[in-house]
Amino acid sequence: LKMLSASQLLWFLAFLILYSLAEAMKPHLFAPEGSDAILPCSFSTKEDIVQKLFDWRKVDPNKQEVFMYDGGLHYSNGLPGQDEHFRGRVSYFSQELQFGNASIIIRNTTVADSGNYTCGFPRLQPEQTFNIKLVVGEYFSFEPHITILGATESGVQLKCHVGGVHPKPKLQWKDSDGNVLSAEDPVVSERGGRYNVTLCTIVTPTKTNCFHCVVKQEGSILHPAVMCWIVSGASLHSLHLGSCLVCSTPASMEIYIHIYVCVFIYV
Template identity: 35%
Template structure:
């Protein structure tokens, strides 16, 4: 009895995922195990011209027909060819390497297999304190050099998603990578710890950055109240000064602006605010205002 079997070229049913700059292996094996030393193994990208990514023929590599961007970045595992391993190693992966690769063995009844390579780029987000809004702090998170486009969200210390201050800002560079920026306005809490999370489901990638904000960064209610009073006083003085100017111009009233009650009120408020900020011990929020007298 003569037993016959067909040698198959097997790859990977699942896409292979790699990040820019990584080395990746595209699997290709002969089953049942048959030596590939004397076979011709062609790795191709059908969508490219030329389509040759790596060619092994006559027991050696042949780079004459290789697509230029792959030069110096492809190799086979020569010591494992005897065991039927014809996998391709691709180094220093680039975004343009993404696509479908075919491992083709023509002498084995034209057997071949196709492997999908997905390439992504990712970076860890950076958090900064952008400003103060009332008695809350405005945080900014940025992640640059990302592909595919990431999803950015804010969370509290318990993992609960926080509403962003608005839609994320997105831009792309020449290589097609994304830069995403998001803002959130946070109140003072028991722990003041917040997290910016960046996710890229297509490449199964997630990065996050956590920040703790000291209590001193949050304005106190007194500071917020004094600031409100000061702003109101400034508006009132400005309106009063405008009215006085018109009266003086018409000759109906002559008075020195330095002695106007509004200026004395503003000077008094400024003195109180400065004293209040100094005695509070908070160097982060010492407000200083300069009154220019004419």
């Protein structure tokens, strides 16, 4: 393989940085699965677009025609070309066109609706295109599971598992002071846009013998919750699940579900 020169490498790194910044600056819209999502698109000048053409497309993983309006003709009144996935679920705001508003509403959203969308005005000079990312997920509709796998000479092995969720969650094990614990590589599988993630760790005695699994998801639109599973036992070989305690945490732009495990370790 041809080696990159220093200047080529710098250009490549600059491209990656600019691309990452562009992705970070792209507007994001978060919606629970089954809800209706409004994808905004409008001119700041509030120019009348009743006789204009605008075209909504989903650009990944492949291009899909979401909704097209052309001077009164559109996919809802006979204009052909709409992708089957969006047929009968997308509408626009007819009374808002005179104010330059080309926003659409996607009804009964599914995980498959997640992705990057463009709202384009191809006949304008210069052509205008707006971008937005839609993330559809089952926020707080899943229940994380924690399991004590057993005790070894190295300590107590704990497993945290979440299944059938979207967006892809990130798991971490932490101690009672919030320090991230070393863990095995997460086991991740995906089917139909939903993820199953398992993370295992081995813990040793601490002052509190209390540990928690943190599950994060991008784009919380709800307040996070803390769920505590108390684990107790007379010895390393008789640990069992006990009572459950639910509390609250401040709102965040991510979902944080903390599963607390208090392990009574006798040595």
